[in-house]
Amino acid sequence: MLPRLLVRSPTSFFTRFRTLRTMAAPITVNVAVIGVGLVGSEFISQLLGLPQPSPFKLISLTSSSRTLFSPSAPLAPGVDWKAALAASSEKPDLANLTEQLAALVSPQQKVAIIDNTSSDDVAARYPAWLEKGINVVTPNKKAFSGDVALYDALVGATAKSGAKCFHEATVGAGLPVISTLKDLVATGDKILKIEGVFSGTMSYIFNEFSTGAAGGPAFSAVVKEAREKGYTEPHPADDLNGADVARKLAILARVAAPARDAKLPKLGSFADVATKSLIPAPLEGVKTGDEFVARLPEFDGEFTGLREEASKAGEVLRFVGVVDAVKGEVKAGLERYSSTHPFATALGGSDNIIMFHTERYSPRPLIVQGAGAGAAVTAMGVLADLLRLA
Amino acid sequence: MLPRLLVRSPTSFFTRFRTLRTMAAPITVNVAVIGVGLVGSEFISQLLGLPQPSPFKLISLTSSSRTLFSPSAPLAPGVDWKAALAASSEKPDLANLTEQLAALVSPQQKVAIIDNTSSDDVAARYPAWLEKGINVVTPNKKAFSGDVALYDALVGATAKSGAKCFHEATVGAGLPVISTLKDLVATGDKILKIEGVFSGTMSYIFNEFSTGAAGGPAFSAVVKEAREKGYTEPHPADDLNGADVARKLAILARVAAPARDAKLPKLGSFADVATKSLIPAPLEGVKTGDEFVARLPEFDGEFTGLREEASKAGEVLRFVGVVDAVKGEVKAGLERYSSTHPFATALGGSDNIIMFHTERYSPRPLIVQGAGAGAAVTAMGVLADLLRLA
Numbered sequence: 001m002l003p004r005l006l007v008r009s010p011t012s013f014f015t016r017f018r019t020l021r022t023m024a025a026p027i028t029v030n031v032a033v034i035g036v037g038l039v040g041s042e043f044i045s046q047l048l049g050l051p052q053p054s055p056f057k058l059i060s061l062t063s064s065s066r067t068l069f070s071p072s073a074p075l076a077p078g079v080d081w082k083a084a085l086a087a088s089s090e091k092p093d094l095a096n097l098t099e100q101l102a103a104l105v106s107p108q109q110k111v112a113i114i115d116n117t118s119s120d121d122v123a124a125r126y127p128a129w130l131e132k133g134i135n136v137v138t139p140n141k142k143a144f145s146g147d148v149a150l151y152d153a154l155v156g157a158t159a160k161s162g163a164k165c166f167h168e169a170t171v172g173a174g175l176p177v178i179s180t181l182k183d184l185v186a187t188g189d190k191i192l193k194i195e196g197v198f199s200g201t202m203s204y205i206f207n208e209f210s211t212g213a214a215g216g217p218a219f220s221a222v223v224k225e226a227r228e229k230g231y232t233e234p235h236p237a238d239d240l241n242g243a244d245v246a247r248k249l250a251i252l253a254r255v256a257a258p259a260r261d262a263k264l265p266k267l268g269s270f271a272d273v274a275t276k277s278l279i280p281a282p283l284e285g286v287k288t289g290d291e292f293v294a295r296l297p298e299f300d301g302e303f304t305g306l307r308e309e310a311s312k313a314g315e316v317l318r319f320v321g322v323v324d325a326v327k328g329e330v331k332a333g334l335e336r337y338s339s340t341h342p343f344a345t346a347l348g349g350s351d352n353i354i355m356f357h358t359e360r361y362s363p364r365p366l367i368v369q370g371a372g373a374g375a376a377v378t379a380m381g382v383l384a385d386l387l388r389l390a
Numbered sequence: 391m392l393p394r395l396l397v398r399s400p401t402s403f404f405t406r407f408r409t410l411r412t413m414a415a416p417i418t419v420n421v422a423v424i425g426v427g428l429v430g431s432e433f434i435s436q437l438l439g440l441p442q443p444s445p446f447k448l449i450s451l452t453s454s455s456r457t458l459f460s461p462s463a464p465l466a467p468g469v470d471w472k473a474a475l476a477a478s479s480e481k482p483d484l485a486n487l488t489e490q491l492a493a494l495v496s497p498q499q500k501v502a503i504i505d506n507t508s509s510d511d512v513a514a515r516y517p518a519w520l521e522k523g524i525n526v527v528t529p530n531k532k533a534f535s536g537d538v539a540l541y542d543a544l545v546g547a548t549a550k551s552g553a554k555c556f557h558e559a560t561v562g563a564g565l566p567v568i569s570t571l572k573d574l575v576a577t578g579d580k581i582l583k584i585e586g587v588f589s590g591t592m593s594y595i596f597n598e599f600s601t602g603a604a605g606g607p608a609f610s611a612v613v614k615e616a617r618e619k620g621y622t623e624p625h626p627a628d629d630l631n632g633a634d635v636a637r638k639l640a641i642l643a644r645v646a647a648p649a650r651d652a653k654l655p656k657l658g659s660f661a662d663v664a665t666k667s668l669i670p671a672p673l674e675g676v677k678t679g680d681e682f683v684a685r686l687p688e689f690d691g692e693f694t695g696l697r698e699e700a701s702k703a704g705e706v707l708r709f710v711g712v713v714d715a716v717k718g719e720v721k722a723g724l725e726r727y728s729s730t731h732p733f734a735t736a737l738g739g740s741d742n743i744i745m746f747h748t749e750r751y752s753p754r755p756l757i758v759q760g761a762g763a764g765a766a767v768t769a770m771g772v773l774a775d776l777l778r779l780a
Contacts (some may be wrong), residue, residue: 015486022488049578068450141693175756176566178572183774188439291484349754364739370756377750384573388778 028109029135029390030071032060032101034094035116036085039139042379043116047143047386048077055390059104059325060097061085067092069100094125102132105227112380112389115140123149130157130165136387139169139378144254145247145270151254164389169381171198171248172352173371180356181255190359191259194323198248198345200350200373201232201239202319207347210317212339220296227293233348235289236278236296242319245332246273249321253330262325276333278319299366310336342367408459418499419780420461422450422491424484426475432769435508437776438467449494450487453476456710457482459490484515492522502779504772505530514540520547520555527775529559534644535637535660541644554779559771561588561638562742562762570746570758571645580749581649584713587733588638590628590740590763592709594621597737600697600707602729609693610686617683617729623680623738626686627669632709633721636663641710643720652715666723668709700726706734732757736779 031047033040047058057074061067061081068088076082102113113129115122115138123143126136136154143150144167151367158165171177179353184191195202208221223240232239235249250270257264269275280299284294310317320343323330337343347353352372355365371377421437423430437448438778447464450472451457458478465471473637491501502519505512505517505528513533516526517540524679526544533540534557561567574581587593613630616622622629647654657663670689676682699705705726710733713720727733742762745755761767 004589033449041519046578084519096436174750176570176758178565183564183770185779186440186777187770188436189770340735342736346732346757351754356760360764360770361562361760363762364741366758366760367736368566368756368758370751371754374750380573380577380579380750383577387576387666 015209025164026055027390029056029109029386030059030074030101030104030109030265031056031114031122031386032062032069032097032111033058033114033116033117034062034122035114036082037116037187038375039378039382040114040116041082042375043114043382044081044131046383047378048075048079048081052077056386060101062092062094065091066090066102067097069097071100071123084255094122096127098129098132098134099178101129101134105133110389111134111313112137112208113385114386116382119140120146126150126165127157129155130154130163131161132322133161135163135389136165137382137389138167139173139382140167141170141251143167143246144170145250147267148266148378166385166388167251168385169378172354172368172370172381173374174381174384175352175354175370175372176254176355177368178251180366181252181355184356184358184360184366185259188235188259188260189361191256191325191356192359192361192362193325194256194354195320195357196351196354197240197318197347198223198245198321198354198372199319200352200371201226201354202233202245203347203372205316207349209303210310212311212316212344214308214311214315215309218300220293220300222297226299227289233289233343235292237286242275242277243270243334245273245319246270249273249323249330249332256323256325256327259325263328264323264325265328265330267330269339272330274329274331275331276331278334306334312342314339316341318343318347330364398661404564416445417780419446419630419776420449420464420491420494420499421446421504421776422452422459422487422501423448423504423506424452424512425504425509426451426453426472428508428579428765429768429772430504431472432765433772434465434471434505436773438465438469439643446776447728450491452482452484452487452591454482456480457487457618459487460777461490461494466708484512484586485575488515488519488522488524489518491524495523500525501601502527502776504528504776506772508532510536511534516555517543517547517735520544520553521551522705523551523553525553525779526555527772527779528557529563530557531560531637531641533557534560535640535718536653538656538658556775556778558640558775560702562744562758562760562771563764564771565742565744565758565760565762566773567744567758568641568645570756574746574748574750574756575646578650580651580751581646581713581715581746582714582749583747584646584744585710585747586744587708587737587742588635588762589629589709590742591616591622592635593742593762594735594740596706596708597739600700601695602704602706604701605698607623608687608690610683610690613686614683617679623679624684627673627676627679627682630668632665632667632722633660635709635711636665638662639663639713639720639722641679643713646713646715649715654713654715655663655718655720657720662720664719664721664723666721668724696724704729706731708733708737 059071059074060069066088067090068085104111112135120142126143168178247270250267253264319333320335353369354368357365399744449461449464456478457480458475494501502525510532516533558568637660640657643654710725711722743759745757747755
């Protein structure tokens with residue numbers, strides 16, 4: 001049977017079409033980008049690459065040294081936006097930008113700020129933006145993993161104004177992690193435990209260092225190579241301290257907190273996550289990455305010892321994060337997993353893997369896996385969030 | 391630094407709050423459920439379990455034998471909806487229901503029909519519903535995998551009216567499969583290949599039958615046990631013919647078709663998917679499941695032979711589906727995978743696993759894995775879609 005639509009006359013069809021268009025007028029989303037580094041540039045490129053006409057108007061760019069605000073002549077596909085920004089003589093002034101953007105908010109026009117920085121100062125402005133009806137989309141972890149007063153303020157502001165604050169790319173970059181967790185929570189599933197390898201750097205290091213086989217490269221050699229490939233921060237201690245993982249766990253714990261029967265502690269900040277740093281105590285406070293890498297071999301014995309113990313038991317070492325909503329624990333550290341566990345068998349490269357153990361996904365979890373860092377996949381996570389606003 | 395919001399006076403705060411509430415008035419979504427079987431009942435239970443007040447009003451239920459339409463007194467949490475439906479004397483009349491629901495569509499009120507049936511007749515009505523501004527959310531695969539005229543009509547109707555047609559649960563139930571693919575496509579990624587184990591039944595059968603070790607149970611014994619556990623359709627041929635997998639592949643191929651540089655054939659229907667059925671030729675057309683299972687042992691030798699060939703090569707057998715956007719192929723069938731491949735190591739139970747190979751997720755794919763069938767996770771997929779409407 002053909003659907004009725006196909007046998008309607010073109011006239012009645014068109015009449016209805018016009019009626020409904022009037023009801024749901026297309027909404028314009030004015031987009032202001034703050035931060036035009038690696039992720040910001042890739043985001044702009046993906047945004048301007050959307051099929052045209054798109055509902056988005058790129059009306060503002062802000063770098064650390066200058067700003068461009070051009071609502072009447074948005075940056076169009078094909079434009080040299082770097083040159084346009086460089087040609088602007090305006091210094092960045094977020095207070096002024098806020099007022100300019102707030103003036104554009106109306107029932108027909110949305111405004112979205114894309115924060116592609118990792119700045120605490122920018123993050124602190126989210127509640128004020130949201131309160132004014134400006135949407136916020138960001139891969140910046142600071143607001144969601146930092147001081148709980150800021151987090152509560154931004155959640156409160158979204159509830160009051162209806163503006164959205166989307167941050168899928170703060171955990172796992174473009175992987176569907178936050179959205180999946182939100183869906184589980186919102187549809188009434190009971191979250192039991194979220195566990196995973198949340199750091200691409202840690203993933204790479206331990207996938208190389210601990211394969212389950214006896215022997216293998218020295219820990220310091222793996223870290224050195226990872227640094228040379230650009231997989232670590234310039235100072236590898238910034239990865240090995242586990243803070244990045246702790247921040248992601250704080251974000252997940254906060255998103256999971258409203259779930260049915262969840263027994264999660266109210267985290268003051270990511271510093272409340274029980275995090276076992278991998279930095280050898282004598283290397284705490286070493287100032288430069290070069291010195292850190294030069295001295296790390298002194299501690300290879302300890303890491304080799306852990307690896308040997310694990311491999312004798314048929315296990316591997318992985319730096320994992322756990323949000324346990326039954327025990328009420330949020331923790332990050334080096335753990336041992338059987339060589340047949342997905343953390344041992346399924347991981348490779350610098351993949352993230354996240355397992356959601358829930359009442360519905362039990363005994364086998366819902367798993368999301370893939371590259372969890374990099375400009376292209378991070379920008380994709382941001383843009384996918386932005387598309388949900390339109 | 392505390393965000394500004396925290397130091398504003400309560401008065402200015404409240405004033406702003408009221409202003410914004412006026413701008414973004416909360417929208418009511420009137421929900422009409424068609425199909426109140428396993429998935430439908432679970433969906434209603436999840437919907438009525440949402441935190442109150444919720445934007446959703448459950449105003450209509452339709453089973454195969456009766457219908458309830460009660461916009462002035464929606465079904466509330468705690469109500470015995472089965473009794474309410476049983477007490478209705480109205481026979482189901484979808485044409486009448488359509489008119490009743492269409493009359494409720496307004497800028498302040500949305501209407502969503504939840505089709506929890508697997509009916510072709512219900513699916514054929516989607517374009518007419520969408521055209522009238524009624525949103526459709528469904529786990530019913532028929533409209534998305536059937537006749538391309540129906541599919542094109544519903545896509546056209548959404549584009550014209552602005553009404554949404556969400557169907558996450560048609561592939562992988564509650565797993566984020568369609569939404570992930572849509573995000574990849576919409577943000578401009580190039581889809582190379584989607585491959586996966588898309589049938590929970592096929593997953594269970596081959597996880598049991600082909601573990602990579604030499605020997606193992608007879609194929610017919612595994613099928614018999616799966617049927618006794620309720621993992622197969624009453625007639626196992628309805629699983630072994632691969633049609634369910636072909637339908638899911640047709641859905642993915644259609645969603646992926648608009649992707650950058652995708653070379654995908656325009657499928658007339660799921661019947662155009664190159665599907666290698668596992669039904670032994672002499673058993674084609676066997677009428678009952680009982681007879682099918684009784685005669686299946688005659689063909690155990692063939693399956694054992696395939697398993698032996700595979701295990702000698704260090705491989706396992708899996709029934710997989712592939713959407714290859716580079717070669718332009720869409721196909722389903724039994725394939726061999728190395729014992730170290732995730733399809734061999736990561737799968738268990740009746741899990742689905744879906745790998746997205748894209749330009750951004752390359753060389754390692756984005757992977758989603760977990761239970762891909764069952765009332766609770768299917769209803770969750772439907773409800774998560776519905777939540778996006780509010």
